[in-house]
Amino acid sequence: MPAKGIAILGSGIFATEAHLPAIATLGDAIELKAVYSRSNKSASTFAQSAQDVLKLTHTPDVYHDEDPAVSLDKLLARSDIFAVIVVLPITVQPKVILKALAAGKHVLSEKPVAPDVSQGRALIKEYESKYKSHGLVWRVAENFEAEPGYRAARRAIEDGKIGKVTFYNACVVNYIDENSKWYNTPWRTVPDYQGGFLHTIASLRVVLPSALQTVSAFASLAKDILPPQDTINAIVKNADGSHGLVELTWGAPTVTRAKQAGNNITVTGTEGWLEITRASGVMRIAVHTITRDKDGKSTGETEEVIEEKEVGIQREIESFLRATDGSDDGVDDPRSTLVDVAFIEAALNSNGAPVDLVALAKV
Known part of the structure; x- marks a missing residue:
């Protein structure tokens, strides 16, 4: 079975020091095909780190906000990417989560579920009413x-x-x-x-x-x-x-x-x-x-x-992948993380x- 294509949205410390090593432990289950950050420099630097950590033969494709030809929308339009891991500043995450879901992608977004309870409630309601019934999985990456x-x-x-x-x-x-x-x-x-x-x-x-x-x-x-x-x-x-x-x-x-x-x-x-x-x-x-x-x-x-x-x-990513295959263990459900x-x-x-x-x- 070919590896499932994913993208990482965000290029900060946690994406580099936590997510890349965790993905490296998963072997051939998934393939990092693309990365996105707001600037070309940060996205390109992260892509190089990803190639090194994951021992890829080439760097993942780079997307950023400085060129419309390689925008986030272009990344999300790719049919070979089935899921995204969102590791962006929390103030922009809700909008990006909904954009990814609307594009038909499964989403694993870094904690917290939203900047505050009100936005968290609204985000969960929109996910459950518009996307969950279509089989799309959204989980909040609370590794603890x-x-x-x-x-x-x-x-x-x-x-x-x-x-x-x-x-x-x-x-x-x-x-x-x-x-x-x-x-x-x-x-x-x-x-x-x-x-x-x-x-x-x-x-x-x-x-x-x-x-x-x-x-x-x-x-x-x-x-x-x-x-x-x-x-x-x-x-x-x-x-x-x-x-x-x-x-x-x-x-x-x-x-x-x-x-x-x-x-x-x-x-x-x-x-x-x-x-x-x-x-x-x-x-x-x-x-x-x-x-x-x-x-x-x-x-x-x-x-x-x-x-x-x-x-x-590593465990939260594995749980997320199982959920996308229809085996949901309930870990990192958005409703539970809203309590935090x-x-x-x-x-x-x-x-x-x-x-x-x-x-x-x-x-």
Whole structure:
């Protein structure tokens, strides 16, 4: 069977450092035929990187906005391209997603689903009413939702290893300065659609057995270079009555504050607890379970360690490709990823008042 032709729209850091290596692991399943960026220079540079990483015999065809003969519309008109991966700035992604769908292409678009909840709802409604019924697949590339480590943690909870979930904590404390490659990119400097913030919420959404229901939060700017807000502290209640604390910041004053924060997720239940940590591309899940004697009295605890390599981007692309073949596992469905945007939007605007996430994210 010949490889399916795809195009990548966008030529930034994440397209280069994340998507190309992930595609390289897929072998002959897909073929990168074209790339698009707004400028000829960025598109051409990315095409060369793609040739090197994917070991192609020639560079993918280059499309950009500087010449109408090689515009995005021309790329989307090609019959040999069945799907596009959209890795463009979030402010332009909704328009491009709809343009690609209208051209009959399947779409995998980088997180978030949209810049805000309102646009996300509108985009999902238009997709479901106009394109989904025609067999076109649109998925939002939230790689943490596809990570085997988070899914392993969820299975441990579903298997009863920590009993009924009672409370949880999520801590992400990061340091960023003007020298960071992420500085001034919208993924980090605009918290409404900040990749790191969204990742944590997606992780909780995968790991916890019950939906995030209500959030009460305060948000602030800790570091002047990261306006408008870089820090969120939230209290969350889930549908099953469990609750948690979520601490998110890119505004650590020093590197040591971030390094010593113990960035992790812990989930505590009636029969134990588990901790999820990440280091050097590996996710470690330590599951602690109460041991009991024949009378049910606690006699101590056991620890089980599960380690999974971080391969979420590869897994999300594989899931997307299966969905285009009619085998949908539900990973990265736009409706589910809208919850992540709703959480951040709610937390930024809560000022301590409870916000109903279910109502906010309802399409």
